[in-house]
Amino acid sequence: MTTPTSCPALVRGVRALLRAGRLDDARALAAVSDETDPSLCLVLVELDIAEAYLTGESPDPGSVERRRPVIEAHGTQADRWDLELLSARLEFIAQIFLPGTSLASMEGRDRRRVDDLRARVESLQRTSPDRRREGWADFYLGVVLDNLYGERHRAPVHYDRCLAAAEDTADDVLRYEALRHLGDHRNEDRHASAAREMWEDSAASAARAGAVSSTLSQLILLAELARDRGEVDGARLLAAEVARWSGSIGATRLRDQALALAGPAHG
Template sequence: MGGRWRNAAALLGAAEATDAAGRARIALAAVEVALDQDWFTGTSTAGERLRTAEKAWAESGAGDRWDLDFLWLRHDYLARLRVDGQGLSLSPRGKDPEALAALRRRVEELRDRAPGALRAGWAEMYLGLIQDNLFAERATAPTHYERALSAGERGDDLLAREALRHLGDHDHDAGDHARALERWQRATALGARAGAVCGTLSQQMLLAVLARDRGDEAGATSLATEIARWAGALGAGHLETQARNFLAGVDPTAPPEQ
């Protein structure tokens, strides 16, 4: 996403399809935009878009609803996290053991019935995220990220970028900063090539972390200052606040508060 969520939503809203299947595809694209906006700005637009997509999907008469179910999963995953300038923490909904177990079962089922390797790779990615961020099962999550990376390297830069981002996070926590740097630099390039402006800025935030780890405080400060400036111009409030908090000494790589 290029950070132009309102423009994208308006263009999709103005798009006309001649058949129900086309309307369903437009509705799904609108959910993608809303999820990205909600993550980076703290809005809550995806729920309404998902309900619209449900109606459009039913009217289309399409059989396999994997894409719609996966969007619901992403929405419900986000609802269990509190994302702000301090990083990630669990929301009240993220502390319900039964709800978390049900969410993990859903992503496992999506992986098992995925129509193709790329969709299976995205399910693996979210299985890793759920284990990492909701269950704090740090030891097992990288296996899923590796599988996601393998799938992404066969044709999806955004999936490969996500996997490298989180594998690098584990490298960083293990003290292997050279490996983390390699993965995070590659993730930054892949995100830029895919047009993910906010995702690329958030990836550069991790490069600022490594600069600080190496003792290059001037480099870390310069990079974080520009990230805050860009994020502010885009309206990505969470990212801007994270960059400014980093400048004040906050570590954005700290694991979610359980």
């Protein structure tokens, strides 16, 4: 058996293109690499997840299993943990885009599948090989409680933990996610100023990480907050720009959200 040759710089390049929303370019770059490289296999699953999330379509359920043999044969313990987290992410996205369901509600969902997802994420949280990964497991435990079970009062403690992990490990993408969701809870509790500060910080964190769609997603929330403060014209202008930018990178789900906020004149 040939031992795969890893090229960390190439994998970093694929991930950078992924975060920039240039998914076709990311796949083209990945195609010239060794498909038996565990790191490449993991980033290919990330690509499948990103594509599903940007378009609002159900993710490819076979994405993880196609790469599992390489991870099992050549990967480290951390690689195997990463693959299991990606598997949980795929199931989470499948659940939030499940037809006939709404966020923060179990109505229309198979409770056994959701309970299994929660148990998997709790296991990942307990077995995480390092602080950064522990933070990611805490984040997904929070969003499962928040967006699937509707147990919103139980989620913020997990976001607080993942924010602490993000700051300890300088993970700007994790910081973006934690602040985005904590800001949502502050806004729901009518602390609009605190929500705005968190969302602005979240957008800046996403931008530092080169995560274009994440930055645009935060700008939509800031536009909604401006609208709720009575700054309707400014909110619509910002939303129209976000719609244009989102459409240019194929982020159709974000584009449609922004167009709904911008109003019919920008449709």
